[in-house]
Amino acid sequence: MSKQSIIPKAITEYDLRLLRIFRTVVENGGFAAAENELGVTRSTISVHMSNLESRMKLKLCSRGRGGFALTEAGQAVYHACIELFDSLNDFSMFVNNLGEELIGELVILCADQLDYGMQQKLAQVIAYIHERQPQLHLILDGEALHQIEKSLLQDKAHVGLLPSYQQIQGLNYQTIFSEPIYLCCSAKHPYFHLSDKEISAEMLAKTPSIHPGVDIDPEGREQLKRLNLSAKAYQFDTRKTLILSGCYIGYLPLSYIQEELKQQEIKIIHGDEACYQFNLSMVVKQSARESAKVELLTQAFNEVFGLEPGSESKKAAATP
Template sequence: MAKHSIIPKAITEYDLRLLRIFRTVVENGGFSASEAELGVTRSTISVHMSNLESRMKLKLCSRGRGGFALTEDGQAVYHACIELFDSLNDFSLLVNGLGKELSGELILLCADQLDSTMQQKLAQVIQYLHIKEPQLHLILDGEAIHNIERALLQDKAHVGLLPSYQQIEGLSYQTIFSEPIYLCCSSNHPYFKLNDEEITPEMLAQSPSIHPGIDIDSEGREQLKKLNLSAKAYKFDTRKTLILSGCYIGYLPQSYIQAELESEQMRIIHSDSASYQFNLSMVFKKSPRETSKVELLKAAFEEVFHLKPTGNSR
């Protein structure tokens, strides 16, 4: 005889609460590890889990000396939970997007730490956003490039600031800033006190250097082919740290190392030949779920960076 869950077809708020607790327990790997996030004791969590199992008439997990583990049914319910709460979130975003007044979060992610110039520019963007839609909860954070691309495609972020190095299907790119990027070394490096004429291509090909960690454009790739790539750093700040060690040479924008150049902690090598163009792009999903929020961000960047509009802006 088939067994039936006693959870009613119309899922109650209590059911959702138990399922949220269940998801938290699974994602934290057990009851004890979930106490801090849930704000309740292990014994209380155990009661909630027992109630959920009773309501569903399913054994969802085993807990004991062997540790926490999901049953086969528990795995199925966990994956169903993910789909359920994603659907609820999608519904919430849809409803919020229908209103004339925007609400909720506005998420902007950056792939690199911001130099002083970019900080000032983004401060103006934020000021624009605050004047236009002060009720929005703004999130400005840094992330790895691939994480930003994934977040944009999954509608978990609205706009990303990325180096222009590839075009991902489903995303749109607009260059907001461009500057040369130069090969440089620190005052601790043997090349620091040499004239450019003394630093030969053969010497550069032998000296340990830094790969930027991403598949940069063709101009940059040609420059990297000339070097002995023996370290990797995805972000400007970590790359600068490697260069300041005196163990490596590497490429950085002049604006990012201007203070070190002026204090003679770093120098540029062969500025006329060992350089390529760095482009920073505003990136957004071509068909975002929250179109109004993306349009608001685009309008802010177009205003501050004097860009040509890419489409209808709020």
């Protein structure tokens, strides 16, 4: 006698609905936790789960005093669900890519807060996209650097704006902006009223300073080797906060301290020597699932930043 298939007929829309409920329950850790996301009561979820188990002729989970737990079959079905819905999503994206009019989300993730100049540039990028594909649902958000890289590789984001610190296989990098980054202290720091000649390399080596939180480029690493790294702040705004406390010195891009320099709240230390170049890269996946959207974004950034495809950006000509 041949073994009966788990679902002995073509998968229906109702089956897909039950599987989506099952996936939500699993990812929320139980029926009660899934109530809010699903918008139905626990008893209704229980009925749906019983229906799914009945249709599949499998025990998918246990629920009782011991809490919610997947059976071995339930774990296998959950992983199959992930593959199934990813495949459906891939198919939808593939079909959408065939049309001239793009639809759905367009996701841009930034690793740092944007200063005024970069806000203006990115606003032009958004205007470029809106003029050509106004139906797209644009998402512009900030995210941790490693999470942006992960989102790009998983096709959950289309473009990331990252500082140039490493290159990951599977991603393409194009420098869109470059500017000097300087060693700074605040008006509350003892060095503020000293001249550069009075601040020796030995003094800097003993002074509490800030690590940027990522493995920056070789030029920057050489600068950091000379300091007493006793705090860490990846974001420029949080790094500036530490510097303004008067307890630490640290490196910041010139564009982030213009107002503080003007108001004499921050000063640059050894501007000719204690500086390196900060490069901002536009990062995309090499073989992106929604290639048409990535191409649109790449065209927009090249247009706004005055770049040729694959080129490096011009360095900002700025002096302290």
